[in-house]
Amino acid sequence: MKRETLINAALLLGLLLVPLWAYVTDEPFTITLATKVAILALAGVGLNIALGLGGLVSLGHAAFFGIGGYAMGILASHAQSYTPLMESPFLIEGTKSMPVIWVTAILASALAALVIGTLSLRTSGVYFIMITLAFGQMLFFFAISWPAYGGEDGLSIYVRNGFPGMNTLDPIQFFALCFALLLAALWFSHRLANAPFGLALNAARQSPARVETVGLSPFHLRLIAFIISGAITGLAGALFADLNRFVSPNMLSWQTSGEIMIFIILGGVGRLCGPVAGAALFIALEHFLGGLSEFWHIWLGLLLLLVVLFARGGLIGVLAGRQVAHD
Amino acid sequence: MTFILLIEQVLNGLQFGVMLFLMAAGLTLVFGVMGLINLAHGSLYMVGAFAAAAVAGATGSFLLALAAALAAAAAAGALMELLVIRRLYNRDHLDQVLATFALILIFSEGTRWLFGSFPLYLDIPDALSGPVTLPGGIAYPAYRLAIIAIGLVIAAGLFWLIARTRLGIRIRAGESDREMIAALGVDISKLYTIVFALGAALAGLAGALVGAIQSVQVGMGEPVLILAFVVIVIGGIGSIKGALIGAILVGLTDTLGGIALPAVLRLVTDNATATSTGAALSSMLIYILMAGVLIWRPQGLFGAQA
Amino acid sequence: MTDPVLATHNISKQFGALKASDDISLTLRPGEIHAIIGPNGAGKSTLIAQICGTLAPDSGRVELMGRDVTALTTRARAQAGLGRTFQISALAMEDTVLQNALLGALGARGGAFAMFRRALSDTNLRDVAMMALERVGLADEASMRTSDLSHGQRRQLEVAIALTLNPKAFVMDEPMAGMGAEGSAKMTGLLDELRKEAPILLVEHDMDAVFALADRLSVLVYGRIIATGSVSEIRANKDVQQAYLGEDA
Numbered sequence: 001m002k003r004e005t006l007i008n009a010a011l012l013l014g015l016l017l018v019p020l021w022a023y024v025t026d027e028p029f030t031i032t033l034a035t036k037v038a039i040l041a042l043a044g045v046g047l048n049i050a051l052g053l054g055g056l057v058s059l060g061h062a063a064f065f066g067i068g069g070y071a072m073g074i075l076a077s078h079a080q081s082y083t084p085l086m087e088s089p090f091l092i093e094g095t096k097s098m099p100v101i102w103v104t105a106i107l108a109s110a111l112a113a114l115v116i117g118t119l120s121l122r123t124s125g126v127y128f129i130m131i132t133l134a135f136g137q138m139l140f141f142f143a144i145s146w147p148a149y150g151g152e153d154g155l156s157i158y159v160r161n162g163f164p165g166m167n168t169l170d171p172i173q174f175f176a177l178c179f180a181l182l183l184a185a186l187w188f189s190h191r192l193a194n195a196p197f198g199l200a201l202n203a204a205r206q207s208p209a210r211v212e213t214v215g216l217s218p219f220h221l222r223l224i225a226f227i228i229s230g231a232i233t234g235l236a237g238a239l240f241a242d243l244n245r246f247v248s249p250n251m252l253s254w255q256t257s258g259e260i261m262i263f264i265i266l267g268g269v270g271r272l273c274g275p276v277a278g279a280a281l282f283i284a285l286e287h288f289l290g291g292l293s294e295f296w297h298i299w300l301g302l303l304l305l306l307v308v309l310f311a312r313g314g315l316i317g318v319l320a321g322r323q324v325a326h327d
Numbered sequence: 328m329t330f331i332l333l334i335e336q337v338l339n340g341l342q343f344g345v346m347l348f349l350m351a352a353g354l355t356l357v358f359g360v361m362g363l364i365n366l367a368h369g370s371l372y373m374v375g376a377f378a379a380a381a382v383a384g385a386t387g388s389f390l391l392a393l394a395a396a397l398a399a400a401a402a403a404g405a406l407m408e409l410l411v412i413r414r415l416y417n418r419d420h421l422d423q424v425l426a427t428f429a430l431i432l433i434f435s436e437g438t439r440w441l442f443g444s445f446p447l448y449l450d451i452p453d454a455l456s457g458p459v460t461l462p463g464g465i466a467y468p469a470y471r472l473a474i475i476a477i478g479l480v481i482a483a484g485l486f487w488l489i490a491r492t493r494l495g496i497r498i499r500a501g502e503s504d505r506e507m508i509a510a511l512g513v514d515i516s517k518l519y520t521i522v523f524a525l526g527a528a529l530a531g532l533a534g535a536l537v538g539a540i541q542s543v544q545v546g547m548g549e550p551v552l553i554l555a556f557v558v559i560v561i562g563g564i565g566s567i568k569g570a571l572i573g574a575i576l577v578g579l580t581d582t583l584g585g586i587a588l589p590a591v592l593r594l595v596t597d598n599a600t601a602t603s604t605g606a607a608l609s610s611m612l613i614y615i616l617m618a619g620v621l622i623w624r625p626q627g628l629f630g631a632q633a
Numbered sequence: 634m635t636d637p638v639l640a641t642h643n644i645s646k647q648f649g650a651l652k653a654s655d656d657i658s659l660t661l662r663p664g665e666i667h668a669i670i671g672p673n674g675a676g677k678s679t680l681i682a683q684i685c686g687t688l689a690p691d692s693g694r695v696e697l698m699g700r701d702v703t704a705l706t707t708r709a710r711a712q713a714g715l716g717r718t719f720q721i722s723a724l725a726m727e728d729t730v731l732q733n734a735l736l737g738a739l740g741a742r743g744g745a746f747a748m749f750r751r752a753l754s755d756t757n758l759r760d761v762a763m764m765a766l767e768r769v770g771l772a773d774e775a776s777m778r779t780s781d782l783s784h785g786q787r788r789q790l791e792v793a794i795a796l797t798l799n800p801k802a803f804v805m806d807e808p809m810a811g812m813g814a815e816g817s818a819k820m821t822g823l824l825d826e827l828r829k830e831a832p833i834l835l836v837e838h839d840m841d842a843v844f845a846l847a848d849r850l851s852v853l854v855y856g857r858i859i860a861t862g863s864v865s866e867i868r869a870n871k872d873v874q875q876a877y878l879g880e881d882a
Contacts, residue, residue, distance in 0.1 A: 057420055123626075126564060130559070131560060134557050137614065141610035142607055142611050148603075191748065191751075194752060196746075196747045198752070209719070210719075210723040213717045214736055214798060215709075215740040216740050216745055224746065255549075262425070265421075269421070295439065295440045297433075297435070298433050305430070309414055
């Protein structure tokens, strides 16, 4: 445990220092890469609550990531074209304010998670995997065929959204925002894991019959975990869209779901900072291998295969040894 | 006019459903017998299509192309099973999902590396290239009819295989009790490889057959894979009968919904809105169907009680 | 006579041609240990499942404290005061012993939706959990990983979790299964104490323990209760000797 805490601290410090160093040496691209890591890690922290703590193998988290992205895209595009989202029964206008966009993204993806979770959690095991996947696809095809917000082509915004008192166009300031949100999410998920809720959820993963015989409902525990998980991933989606100033159905694709899951596995399932380590490794691989070979996904695939078959604890598992929370 | 359109769409739905069945049959067998969820099943579909396109390009023979698709997909499937999949039988579903996701990356990028990013084309054989006139004066592409026929013949063959042959008995035994068939002296690992290769061959065949209607390209397998998942969730995992009925249900819903929904919406709203909303909604229709089935029967139409 | 805490009224359950429960009526009175014995396959597990709500009877009723609970879920029955232990330990193996006991305490409190407080620093919860662990003799093992416990200790933890619920009635499915003589003796002593808090419906194969503990015995054979009575009555019962004890003795 102690050792894992040290590794976590080193990881987060590294994620903070790299962009700072890049800022000093004036390499904005590196800052952008680090921002991407922070955002993708945030998405992974969200999924990890369902997957690591709750044992819910959701292959549809791209739905929430994409909903967050579209929350940003839709609000910002209405704001930049000065057209309201709707006029009756009451007026809703677009906005370029990040806090408003974040809250919208969180609420929208939580609502989607409530619906998807209520239906999907009636099943378990492999059915659950396939159903979450299918719901993700449903939104993907909806986004493609719904012409109002760009359909297949997606939606661009001209200028990054604003945050009171900060210049979000400055890469380092935008990174700071994303990093702060990542820290907040990590803190929250740490508290959650150690709170009564986390204890019960964790027990429901290991022995649902036991949880029921003490009078608790595994279904409700899992549903709430799924909603929280979706909401955090949705927030990450809004940030990701803001980073790229672009949102497209691609964010909703099942490959995105797979990638978010990869972050967790590469880092270590159920580990607090697993998604951070995994996302950092993923982006590093994409950057360096992608530079060496056009076909870097082959190497990513091989690495993933090796990790799954032979190094099940992921990066943090290899570094920190056996864990207490999850096997 | 509308009646002819309806018949055409029903046939299209049937053709689509039959193709989905070829995919879903392998998935559901592999899950039923080995308890494995295989995301890389779509890669085998792609392998079949590419093998067919390559052989057809070299020899000009469609039959040889189909044979190549079957052989290549079965070989790729057997290899996949021997090298990777058999290490996953005792793992949890998460490991299976990830390892087979990794296989998709490897297969897709490997294929792109070998064949490039541009789509290949596979021509419909001359004998089947024209339309056939059906009773009632409906002209329908002969090739699509042939696909329906091939699919139904294979479905019948699979039912026969499972119900009547030694291999089928072993497969059914493997579904209900793994230790039992080991005790009976059946070589389980060989049985698993055979079942996996059989499922792979069916996927490869589907890829080749569809490859002649659509283009053959990297990534073609995954959309079909996900639809096949929907099919087996609807039909009940492990059930071949469920896979067939689920596949035809999904095929018909998809094609008929695309026509019916905008038409229905046109009754209540203006033309343009009806067309765009209808298109968006009909793309979601099969997932709505799936959700409906799950609310009603969480284990699928023909699934064993969970 | 006092009203029973737990009762089944004519419950029946059929699986195909097999009558797993055939018109079973039994009661559990305050302060007693009522043991259910019977050969393997007699339908003991099916009976427990119906009492605890994991299986619905085809007909008949289950009552807890005079209230019909037949339609209630396992969860609702637990909340109504049914404390169950499992035949095959159902524990969160990766968690510590204390965490498992805390889970019961959480259930007793009626909800686990607190998300910020540390469960381990909640003194109320912790006290309830530790007290239960002390009662079963696992206080020293509180911070051990549950999967590292011995088989007997896991059975004790099962009982401890049931204890944290502060139940109106215990239903224990073979709490001595797989235990050595020493463990059985310890568990016998513990159950003897516990009956003062809440009566125990005990399914057990260990006849020494059953004869030492049970106020009443019911003998279940092929889904039917063929006799109910005190230990001496059951020992003297001809049907029982023939159907069950006769084969063993």
